[in-house]
Amino acid sequence: GQNIDQPTEMTATEGAIVQINCTYQTSGFNGLFWYQQHAGEAPTFLSYNVLDGLEEKGRFSSFLSRSKGYSYLLLKELQMKDSASYLCAGPAVYGNNRLAFGKGNQVVVIP
């Protein structure tokens, strides 16, 4: 089932900051992943959080709160090439130590 929740779409201008939120079930938690997917392409790995707090990787940062079952991806200094869908992935409700992906949040960057 779809136990990973994400909002669907947002538009932002070049140079701006956007935050993409994700909530997940907390049972069977082994970490939270973020992936980027450009239109017509495969998802590619961005980040992995297993402990609470903020992990920074250049212009992209990811935050995790295990007690709240909540994560966000922060995109700073937006560039046109950041236009993509951003997927979070966490523990699947059907268990078996499987990842379930959210439906993705489409970010459109405009000049």
Next chain:
Amino acid sequence: IAGITQAPTSQILAAGRRMTLRCTQDMRHNAMYWYRQDLGLGLRLIHYSNTAGTTGKGEVPDGYSVSRANTDDFPLTLASAVPSQTSVYFCASSTSSYNEQFFGPGTRLTVL
């Protein structure tokens, strides 16, 4: 280094036909996965394999079968295709379950 490859890139198939989607990785990853991605539904796991010789059912396994005879290959078979199986299919692999997954380029399948 190829990473993970899929074939064919795209296919149009008549309903009722049998079809095998191929997936090969050269990273010696233990775990492999098949997903389908549909508009509005996101990525959904069809089948997975934690290691060569084992397979398991994901969220949407009906109508699909897989085999894992060796580490590198993980084919997905549609025994008798139906139009609802029209989708983009992604194969992925990881060193072990619940690790970073590497995705193949995808197969766009249309069943008429």
